[in-house]
Amino acid sequence: MATGIELILSTVCNATFCEAIYDNFPLDAARSRKAELYDALASEFNGKHLKIGTYNDRPMSWVEQGANGTLIGHGVAFQIVEILKKKLNFTYEVVVPEQNFQMGGSKPEDSLVGLANNSLVDMVAAFLPNDVKFRNKVAFSCGLDRGVWVMMLKRPKESAAGSGLLAPFNNAVWYLILVAVLSYGPCISLLTRLRTRLVPDGERYISLSPSFWFVYGAFIKQGTNLAPEANTTRVLFTTWWIFIILLSAFYTANLTAFLTLSRFTLDIETPQDLYKKNYRWVSAEGSAVQNIVTNPNEDLYYLSRMIATGRAEFRSMSNDSDYLPLVNGGAVLVKEQTGIEDLMFTDYLQKAREGVAEAARCTYVVAPNYFMTQLRGFVYPRNSKLRDLLDSPLMYILQGGIIDFLKTKDLPSTKICPLDLQSKDRQLRNSDLMMTYMIMVTGLAAAIAIFIGELFIKRYILKLTKGKGKTKRKKTKFEKHPRVYNYDDSRPPPYDSIFGHNPKIKTDTAKSKIINGREYLVIEAANGDTRLIPVRTPSAFLYHLDRHVKK
Structure with a gap:
C-alpha cells in the first residue's frame, strides 16, 4: 500500500502525465483492453x-x-489536424464540396455531409453542427465547441429608443398619462355637480370645459382662474397638482x-x-x-414563412465579405x-488602413440576443x-483550452464594435427634438x-338659426328694464387695459391727479364711471381695473 508521501508524489506525477511511483506492475500488464485496441488502431x-x-x-476553416x-487547409480546424498528424503520423489531402454547403x-458532392455520407472523404475537418437530422447518415466527433449564431446588421444612426422626449417613459406609461388627462376633467365636473345637488351651499359646479x-x-x-371654496373641490385640485409634481419630477x-x-x-x-417587424435577413445556403x-x-420554423415572401434569403458566398453589400442595404446577416x-474585425482594419475616422x-453591430445555438464537432463516415x-x-x-485559444488568438481581447460605443459627449440630435416639431x-x-369650424358655425349655421327665429320687436323710446353691466371680479385684468388701448376705457381724456400724496390716473369708463389707477408704484401692476371708485 502506498504511503502518504507516495500519494502526494503520485498526484504531482499524474498532473505532469507521468506514471504513479507506487505502480510496480509491468507496463504491458497495466494496460487495459481498451488501450491495446487503441494502440492497434493507431498502428x-x-x-x-x-x-x-x-x-x-x-x-474556423478555409x-x-x-x-x-x-x-x-487553414483555420482552427487544420491547426487541430496538424496536432493530430504529429501524434498519429498520417498524411492527408484536402477535398472541398462543389457548392460550399x-x-x-x-x-x-455539393456538401460536406454528402461527402462523408458517401465515404468520399475519410473525415471532415470543419466545425459542423451536431444536428439530429444527420446522425443517421454520418458520425459526429465529441463536441468541440458550442456554436452561437448571431445577427449582424448595419449600425443605425439613431437609437431605437425613439425620441429623447419620449424616452423617460415606456409606451404603457404614456398611454396611462393620456387616459388620466382625458378622464380627470370629467371626474371633476361629475363630482362637483353631484356635490352641488347633494350639498346646496351656493357653490356652483365646474362645467366640463x-x-x-x-x-x-x-x-x-x-395657473388657473378657478377658485374653489368647497373642501371636496380643493382636494380634487390638490390631488391633481400632487400627481403632476411627482410626474414632472420623475420625467425630468x-x-x-x-x-x-x-x-x-x-x-x-x-x-x-x-x-x-418583417426585416429582410440573409444566411449561408446549405447551412445549419x-x-x-x-x-x-x-422552434424557428415560423421564420420559413419569410422565405416564401422573399424576406429571407440563403446565398452561397465564397467569401464572407460578399455579404457586406447586403447588410449595407438593410439586410440582417445570420452567421456563427x-x-x-472575424468579419467585423477585418472590416474595421480595412477602414483603419483607408484612413477612415475612428x-x-x-x-x-451585433444584436444582443443570439439567433440559435448548437454543439459542433468534426464529422466521419458512418462506420469509420x-x-x-x-x-x-x-x-x-478541448480540455486543454487549445480550441478556445485558437478561435480567438487572431481577434482583439476587447469586444469588437460593441453596441454602446461609450462616447463621452451626448449632444442633442434632431431626432431627440422630433417630438417638439410634431407637437x-x-x-x-x-x-x-x-x-x-368656428368660422363656419358663426357665419353660416348661427346666422341661419337667428334668421329663422328672429321676431319683430316694437320700438319703444325707453326700456323698462335698463341693461346692467356685470363685471367678473375673479378674472385678472388684461395687460392692454393698463399699458395699451382698451375700447371700454377712454384714455384720451385721462388726467393725472395726486390724492393723499400718491399719483393716480383719472380715466372715464364706457359706462360713465370714473376710475383711479395708481401709477409709478409696484401696486400699479397688480391693480384690478374692475374695482373702481366713483367720483
Whole structure:
C-alpha cells in the first residue's frame, strides 16, 4: 500500500502525465483492453494517407490553392489536424464540396455531409453542427465547441429608443398619462355637480370645459382662474397638482439620465423581431440555419414563412465579405459568432488602413440576443474507425483550452464594435427634438381646423338659426328694464387695459391727479364711471381695473 508521501508524489506525477511511483506492475500488464485496441488502431493508421473534407468558413476553416495546384487547409480546424498528424503520423489531402454547403444539395458532392455520407472523404475537418437530422447518415466527433449564431446588421444612426422626449417613459406609461388627462376633467365636473345637488351651499359646479382646461393647464404647469371654496373641490385640485409634481419630477430626472447616460438600443434584438417587424435577413445556403428554419420540428420554423415572401434569403458566398453589400442595404446577416467577429474585425482594419475616422469605423453591430445555438464537432463516415482513434486526443485538446485559444488568438481581447460605443459627449440630435416639431405642427393644424369650424358655425349655421327665429320687436323710446353691466371680479385684468388701448376705457381724456400724496390716473369708463389707477408704484401692476371708485 502506498504511503502518504507516495500519494502526494503520485498526484504531482499524474498532473505532469507521468506514471504513479507506487505502480510496480509491468507496463504491458497495466494496460487495459481498451488501450491495446487503441494502440492497434493507431498502428493501422500509422503512415496512412487520408482525404479530409472542409469548406470556407473563416476563421474556423478555409482553403487556399498552393503553388503546385494542391489545396491547403487553414483555420482552427487544420491547426487541430496538424496536432493530430504529429501524434498519429498520417498524411492527408484536402477535398472541398462543389457548392460550399454544410449539408443539403442536389448531389453528394455539393456538401460536406454528402461527402462523408458517401465515404468520399475519410473525415471532415470543419466545425459542423451536431444536428439530429444527420446522425443517421454520418458520425459526429465529441463536441468541440458550442456554436452561437448571431445577427449582424448595419449600425443605425439613431437609437431605437425613439425620441429623447419620449424616452423617460415606456409606451404603457404614456398611454396611462393620456387616459388620466382625458378622464380627470370629467371626474371633476361629475363630482362637483353631484356635490352641488347633494350639498346646496351656493357653490356652483365646474362645467366640463373649465375642468378640462384646468387639467391641461396644470399638466403643463400653468395657473388657473378657478377658485374653489368647497373642501371636496380643493382636494380634487390638490390631488391633481400632487400627481403632476411627482410626474414632472420623475420625467425630468429620467430625461436627464437619458441625455447623459443613454443606452443605445437596436430595432432587432431577437429572432422574433425579424418576423414581427418583417426585416429582410440573409444566411449561408446549405447551412445549419437553413436546415433549422425549414425543419417543421424546430422552434424557428415560423421564420420559413419569410422565405416564401422573399424576406429571407440563403446565398452561397465564397467569401464572407460578399455579404457586406447586403447588410449595407438593410439586410440582417445570420452567421456563427466567430465568423461574424472575424468579419467585423477585418472590416474595421480595412477602414483603419483607408484612413477612415475612428468614429466611423464601426459600421456594423451585433444584436444582443443570439439567433440559435448548437454543439459542433468534426464529422466521419458512418462506420469509420477514425472516430475511435481521434476522439480521445480531441478531448484532450478541448480540455486543454487549445480550441478556445485558437478561435480567438487572431481577434482583439476587447469586444469588437460593441453596441454602446461609450462616447463621452451626448449632444442633442434632431431626432431627440422630433417630438417638439410634431407637437408644433399638430397644434397649428388643430388651431387651423378649430378656426375653420368656428368660422363656419358663426357665419353660416348661427346666422341661419337667428334668421329663422328672429321676431319683430316694437320700438319703444325707453326700456323698462335698463341693461346692467356685470363685471367678473375673479378674472385678472388684461395687460392692454393698463399699458395699451382698451375700447371700454377712454384714455384720451385721462388726467393725472395726486390724492393723499400718491399719483393716480383719472380715466372715464364706457359706462360713465370714473376710475383711479395708481401709477409709478409696484401696486400699479397688480391693480384690478374692475374695482373702481366713483367720483
